[in-house]
Amino acid sequence: MNISREEASSSLREIGQAHQRSTVMQNYRHFAPHMLVWGCVWLLANGLCDFFPDRAGQIWPVASIAGAIVSLANRKRVRGRLVGTAAGMPGSMLAQGWRWVLAAAVLCAFFVATFSVLPPHSGLQATAFISMFFMFAYMIFGALAGLRVFAVGVVATIAILYDYFELARHQFLWLGVAAGGALIVGALWVRKT
Amino acid sequence: MSAANEIIHQTMRLKIMSALNALRPGAKLEFQELKALLGATDGNLGTHLATLEGAGYIAVEKDFVGRKPRTRAAITRAGRRAFEQHVDYLRDVIAGAGGERGATEAPTRS
Numbered sequence: 001m002n003i004s005r006e007e008a009s010s011s012l013r014e015i016g017q018a019h020q021r022s023t024v025m026q027n028y029r030h031f032a033p034h035m036l037v038w039g040c041v042w043l044l045a046n047g048l049c050d051f052f053p054d055r056a057g058q059i060w061p062v063a064s065i066a067g068a069i070v071s072l073a074n075r076k077r078v079r080g081r082l083v084g085t086a087a088g089m090p091g092s093m094l095a096q097g098w099r100w101v102l103a104a105a106v107l108c109a110f111f112v113a114t115f116s117v118l119p120p121h122s123g124l125q126a127t128a129f130i131s132m133f134f135m136f137a138y139m140i141f142g143a144l145a146g147l148r149v150f151a152v153g154v155v156a157t158i159a160i161l162y163d164y165f166e167l168a169r170h171q172f173l174w175l176g177v178a179a180g181g182a183l184i185v186g187a188l189w190v191r192k193t
Numbered sequence: 194m195s196a197a198n199e200i201i202h203q204t205m206r207l208k209i210m211s212a213l214n215a216l217r218p219g220a221k222l223e224f225q226e227l228k229a230l231l232g233a234t235d236g237n238l239g240t241h242l243a244t245l246e247g248a249g250y251i252a253v254e255k256d257f258v259g260r261k262p263r264t265r266a267a268i269t270r271a272g273r274r275a276f277e278q279h280v281d282y283l284r285d286v287i288a289g290a291g292g293e294r295g296a297t298e299a300p301t302r303s
Contacts, residue, residue, distance in 0.1 A: 026220070
């Protein structure tokens with residue numbers, strides 16, 4: 001069996017493409033459940049804020065903590081399914097749980113610091129900013145890990161900006177429906193790879 | 194020195210090995226996912242998976258999810274090693290170091 005340079009080059013190209021597609025599929029499988037969870041959180045929390053605007057300060061922390069817990073549980077389940085461990089979450093991952101807590105604390109500190117330097121004029125402004133922050137993070141992640149996630153970030157950001165600048169009433173509700181809906185639909189699209 | 198591996202070098206098997214090699218150790222891909230990923234037909238993919246399994250390069254696991262049969266494949270340690278050696282060989286060929294070397298004996302599962 002002799003392999004020419006051209007054949008070797010073509011084989012390496014095919015290897016690269018299959019590797020890339022497989023990696024993207026894995027990324028989507030890991031990411032889709034989180035998008036679904038946070039789409040539901042946005043839909044629910046923004047919807048509640050629309051009806052109880054005075055309670056936004058309580059609704060969001062509760063919704064965020066609930067979302068983080070479900071997201072971590074999902075991570076454990078997906079990893080268990082992929083790797084096939086009975087317990088789902090290996091010891092090393094459990095031991096690294098503090099890193100997730102630290103990451104969440106850094107995010108909270110970032111928003112507290114940002115809003116102390118640039119105080120928002122309204123709850124809607126703060127919500128729109130936080131939502132856009134995460135959608136731009138989706139775009140960065142999507143650019144590196146899978147373009148469908150990037151597309152979801154773009155669509156949700158446009159929905160947030162349209163809602164913020166163009167709508168006059170029920171902005172929280174529409175923020176939840178448009179951005180949360182974009183995440184939910186996006187999650188189903190990403191999962192259907 | 195690495196050498197060509199006749200089992201792995203076939204186009205579809207090369208893609209299967211590459212897709213499975215991209216996974217973390219122990220991770221599996223379902224038959225339908227592999228099919229979508231590689232654009233293969235059921236029969237074609239099944240045949241190549243059987244060949245790779247016979248060589249000990251992949252492990253195929255069949256079970257049921259509810260009443261639905263599920264087939265999953267994962268690369269074995271020997272498969273990962275053989276794949277990496279084959280990739281090294283291909284790189285050598287391109288670099289002009291191994292173009293005229295022959296294929297290795299196809300390894301069989303003991």
